[in-house]
Amino acid sequence: MATKAVSANAPLPVSIDDVRAAAGRILGSVVRTPTLVSKTLSDLTGATVYLKFENLQFTAAYKERGALNTLLQLDAAARAKGxxxxxxxxxxxxxxxxxxxxxxxxxxxxxxxxxxxxxxxxxxxxxxxxxxxxxxxxxxxxxxxxxxxxxFTFVHPFDDARVIAGQGTAALEMLEDVPEIDTLVVPIGGGGLISGSAVVGKSEGRTLDVIGVQAELYPSMYNRIHHTEMPCEGDTLAEGIAVKQPGGITAQIVEALVDDIVLVSERRLEESVSLLLQIEKTVVEGAGAAGLAALLSEPERFRGKTVGTILCGGNIDTRLLANVLLRDLARSGRLARLRIRLQDRPGALFHVARIFHEQGVNIIEVYHQRVFTTLPAKGLITDIECETRDRNHLDRLITALRHAQYEVSLVELA
Structure with a gap:
């Protein structure tokens, strides 16, 4: 897709001067978060990957920028009313x-x-x-x-020029810190962050590609730009960008400046949250991991590029985070549940456990099922949750069990 540029004949609601003015207003009142290269993620994706750690803001999200820029432009009467x-x-x-x-x-x-x-x-x-x-x-x-x-003064979460200009300061900082970035990959919900980022990315003679990312379950801006009618519904990990109706102002800017929008699956979002915690030791919410999910989903698009992506938030429920991490362990083979058919006789479980011991596999939990099964009365199903080193280690265990004449299957995740 050809890189879009700012048209002098079609002035947009937000300009680079608006973003620079916002940067001056909020200076010292929000964290100038670091932009750091990730060697491991770069090796993994084939791109040079720079991460903007907006999850390090006081409220753990970039939203402070647009909100503060708006608040600072209210007159005394509006401030008094709230x-x-x-x-x-x-x-x-x-x-x-x-x-x-x-x-x-x-x-x-x-x-x-x-x-x-x-x-x-x-x-x-x-x-x-x-x-x-x-x-x-x-x-x-x-x-x-x-x-x-x-x-009261209503402060819209994304469809307001003041908010958009404030959000754009994140991209402004990133490109000041790493001017060699040639591709911005930005999550899209209502479109405030990518609108501000695109204004920065397409200003002052820059030729950056600006790529948006949405969850497959909520392709609202994608629908708006591509005139499609895919449904926007479901339980997505990226709840921060689960927006059914994008903004009017933001859609205008996205249509003018954003080069493409990538849709990412729930599985890629889960993987990305887990990778960022394991590799970068940083906690992000689903929306914050969307940029990395795009890199993993379409590696050919980004290979060889110098990519900047914004970890836009870190507010994820701790139980949900734990679930995501455990599911990632399961998909990588380090955590598994094996379903084994046994005969209901003394020593049956002992002989199975001995094979786990011989293979150096740690048993975490055992579930016996005698009643709710299609097996004969003297048969039983045993589910064994276990911990292995990797997928190859798990495969060796399964091979050993089958070699000992056990009927065994792996309980797979969706």
Missing amino acids: VIAASAGNHAQGLSYHATRLGIPSTIVMPLHTPTVKVTQTEGHGANVILHGETFDAAYAHSRELEAEKG
Whole structure:
């Protein structure tokens, strides 16, 4: 796909001057996060991979940038009345944190069933949290009603020129630190981050490729740009970019400046979260790992390129993170569940366990099933969870079990 450039005949709602002005406003009030090369991920993908660690912001996400840039442009009357937003995620925390720091009252409307930890975190940043409606759309509608009723200033999570300019400062910093980057790979939800990044990437004579990334389950911006109608639904690990309707302003900028959009699978997102923790020792949420997921999904596209990607957030539930890591261990063969058919007689399990011992495999748990099985009454199924060194080690164990005349199968993950 040909690289797009800024057209002088079609001025966009956000310019590089807007982004530079935003950078000056927020200087010293957000973390100038590091941009570091990852040798291991570069070797793995065939590209030279630079990571922008926006998960190191105080609220663990880049959203602070756009929220603060907007807050700093409010007049005294608007500041006194306060701001409002509808969000159950990173925008809520970024806006409430900086509003409280600046002495501006903030109200955040969240759906009724928002996890308690998100409510508590947002309240901890000083916001007045209102729980309303069964869905985000209901919460959003209520926030706009309160905006009109109370005279609050509504701060949109992505479809606002001030927010977009603020988000663009992340890409501005990255390219200042590593000017040799020739490809930006940026997650897309509503489009605020990639819009700001594209404005930077296509400014001042640069010829960077700007590639967006969306989860396969929520291809909303992809649909908008390519005029397709793929469904936007499902439980995605990348909840931070699970947006059904992209912004109007952001879509205009994406259509003008973004070169392509890559869709990534849930499996690639899980793998990327796990790799970033193992290799870079950094915790990212699903959306934050989307850039790496794109590199893993389409290595030929990025091989030989100098790629910059933004780890846009690190707010992932700890139980979910644990699940992702365990699933990755299972897919790599280091954790496995084997289903073995035994005869129900003394010593049967002992003889199986001896083979595990001989192969140097650690047994974690054993599950016997005598009743709910299609086997004869004297047969039983045993599931054994075990820990191996790698896939080859697991394969040797299975071969040894079959050589001993056991019927064995591997319980696979989706």
